[in-house]
Amino acid sequence: MLNQKPAFFAKNLSLVIAILIIFGCAAIQKPQGGPRDLTPPKLLKATPANMTRNFNAKEVNLEFDEFFKLTNTYQEITMSPTPEKAPEYNANRRTLQIKFKDTLQKNTTYVINFGKAIQDVNESNVLKNFTYVFSTGPHIDSLSMSGSVINSTTQEREKDATVMIFPISQDSLLFGKKKPSIFATTDSSGNFSLNNLHEGTYRIYALKEASPNKIFDNDKELIAFSKKPIVLTKDSSNIRLALFQQIPNKFRVEKKFGTDGVLALNFNKRLASPSVKIIYPPALNDQKIVEIAKTKDTATVYMKNMDWDSISVAVFDNNKVLDTIYQRKQKKESFTRNLGFKYGINRDNRLKPGMDLSITANLPIASYEQGLMILKEDSTTIQNFTITKDTASTRTVYLKYRFRPGRKYQLTLNEDAFTDIYGDKNKRAGVNFEGDKQENYSQLTLKVTVPEPDKSYVVELLDDQKNLLRSDPITSSTSIIYKNYLTGKYRIRVVYDNNKNGRWDSGNVKQQQQPENIWLYDKELTLRPNWESEEPLAIPQEQVTL
Template identity: 65%
Template sequence: MSNQKLAFLSKFYLLILVIISLWGCAAMQRPTGGPRDLTPPKVVKATPENMTRNFTAKQIQIEFDEFYKLTNQYQEISISPAQEKLPEYDVSKKLLTIKFKDSLQKNTTYVINFGKAIADVNENNVLKNFTYVFSTGPHIDSLSITGQVFNTSTQEREKEATVFLFPISQDSLMFGKKKPTIFTSTDSAGNFSLNNLREDTYAIYALKEQAANKIYDNDAELIAFLKKPIKVDKDTSGIKLNLFKQTPEKFRIVEKRFNQDGKLSFLFNRPLNKPAIKLLSPTALDGQKIVEFTKTRDSAFVYMRNMDFDSLSVQILENGKALDTVPMLKQRKERFDRATTFTFNINKNGMFKPNTDLIIKGNLPIESFDKSYFTLTEDSVAENNFTLQKDTANLRSIVMKYRFRPGSKYELTFNEGAVTNIYGDKNKKSAIKFQGDKIENYSVLTLQVKVPEAGKSYVVEMLDDQKNLLNTNVITADSKLIYRNILTGKYFFRVIYDNNGNGVWDSGNVRRKTYPENIWLSDKEVTLRPNWDAEETLVVPKEVIVP
């Protein structure tokens, strides 16, 4: 055979091999497109079978219909009754093997709750609330408790909340210290079901966690409970648990720091009643400080004209009583970035509410301003008949008074040096554009509120369609509330049953077994149309007292 033919055949065979290789690779590719897998793993077989009586095995094998993973098994999986020696969990492809390391009690029903430990490998779809039940005797406990979990503030059903039980004999020893062995999670409608319970008396709780450890150990977590224990000697239904954020009993400063602009900022773990801040040292600085608390009274800012110090001793007070004293350290000649910026009471669309003053709010307290450095144009025509004055309620704000016209376009320019802050720093040149909103885009709402019991205090709150709080009124009898210049849209009303008459919502306390003040959210949607005077009636129902 000639060299030419050999070369041809070699190239031919090489081409065939390449084609076969490419075809094989293409055939092995995973199909693309199609619907996303939303199904968690399913149990195909369990050995011994689920709900086995007279159980004597040393291990359990559970087979799933797909490859799965086990996550946080020692946090998520619980066995009731609890065992001193935790089982061993072996994962092998589609098979889970649970090996007991402790002996089992006689004539006892065991419930293994897997929580959210089991999920598929590819999409992380979780098999929620799967339980494996067996009994070492001839009888399996079959009692149940069912109910719903609600959020006290929103009055909506709460999904993904953990509901758990402690036998009443263990309640004070276990709650907040060890995770429960009897628990479940609420579904998307806030429903829960605790099954295979033995006859006993239980304390019941619900928890919306920050960390998934099933222990109430964080001030930010929501908690719910029933004052009275539940005696389970038959199936129990209709349990309602109301989650709330408990006001911490012990005051704590969550965060303290010097910001880049030099102000001190503090974050507290709870709102303060009549808060105050005092500088203990250097004592000369206390008289020249400026303190600003947020509306929620759980944060504070401290500004000082004189920054020539390297340490401070700061005292936090409530109702005149010292709560805590903390040191604050910095370099004596430390430099700060104090670029002067402004915000305005203009909505995100650049529209300005009619019949209101323009509030110019600086990022730092304002020492002085020069009106001649402000330029206002209306529809491109310069205007000078405006006035500027300091806001006595906020040292960071300037109030501009002018007859702003609906539909007109405005530009306000701050020329360099228009504003001087308390540190002597002046602003750089900047400008803001906005437009006077039309009066017909706003409405007046007259709300006739009828209360169930005169003499008692009620806090009526107006909410927008995102449930943001807009207005608050405290009433003690049937009242007419008038809301003026309200932007057209959809609104809702919420009422706090203000039992102690302090005008605010008060939290409950788990340790003292006190419930939070009840809240009622009207399901009636109030729609305000352009240039419309609307009248609505709000009938507040009688408060439902939970025993």
């Protein structure tokens, strides 16, 4: 027995070590997760080399450091000058093969711009503004253009905008019809650079579009241009392009006839003095209700009498007919309506001191029953409130009461409290809110100095979400007082109102009309509780866009 014990322990010790080795090995795993790959493919080798002179090859091979894919190949990739037969692009694992199908011109610099076509396989990281350059002669064109692109209205740098140039001899033939052969995409700071350019005279544009065809073919796209052509004899820098949504050349109306029987008309541009008339059936015109948006680019038409199978509606501006639209329906067609409400309180559910509570329905109101409305103040029912109609809107009424700061209110609109023009009645609704305190509001006096007294300006107040709160046209140095504004952060924007119409006007490429310039005050203004403050605002001289 004494001789067996060491053998027994040795046997079991070997077993334990074997188990530990097995489980220890099983626990060793490749690390999971980790930071996301944000790096696009990188060129390792080009054959022939990039920037080759006296080029005479029939194909080019580009080797990258990782697997990649080509996206929108023949939309994104361009070759300048453009050959009659486009090259063939073949991606295979890490290598891109370019086969030329046409004879190359002698003594010419060629630039192949890949746009956003090259992306890695896993994360689709884009290799932006990658170019392959070569010359069939002893010289490579080396001139460049560089600058920045901003948004006209926000004055912020615009990333991922396409900056393009056309030789002036081809500008009218190509712009808006074919994609450019020379272009670059702005970086995250809105900067661009166009390189390996030949001497010549060019037109330059910037385009921010939803569909990446690099053609300005939609009025909703943002466009920028320079009035003056660029004569390129040396490097050109500090080019500034301001994007804008242009004023359409032709007026159009988009209509939407909802399941509630309301006709919504959307104009493709703002009008000066819009109006709407029902041409047929003529009897409908006198009983219609039309609401024109403050922006004067939409109109909503409510018709109490829905006993018709077709109508004709004309849109006017300054009493001149611009367009006529038609709408059909089944004569006895039924509609679904739900009478709902919005209330005149802020996003914190507070009512501004000294204000009545506005109640705005989604449909015009025909009548209301005050007895079916219950108002409570700190759980106590209030009797001495009144309801009055808004003389400027058929959808709004005001609940008048001496609301007290810091008190909590509950408004209940019982069923049938309101009836719309179609005879529909509301379901039970209501809102809880609080009477706001005066100390939560401030007063700001803006002491404005203008650079040129004979010109017009529009001073605009924006909230921290860049929403326009107030607009004040001025023609001379003055003080603008903002009373009872909530404490918080605000910005000031100034429009150089060249046509003196009291608002910002956009531009038009075809008419060579630039948008009106905007200056954004770089200081953020902070309004503190129960505080009156003054801020000097010296408007700078207008920076004219070329």
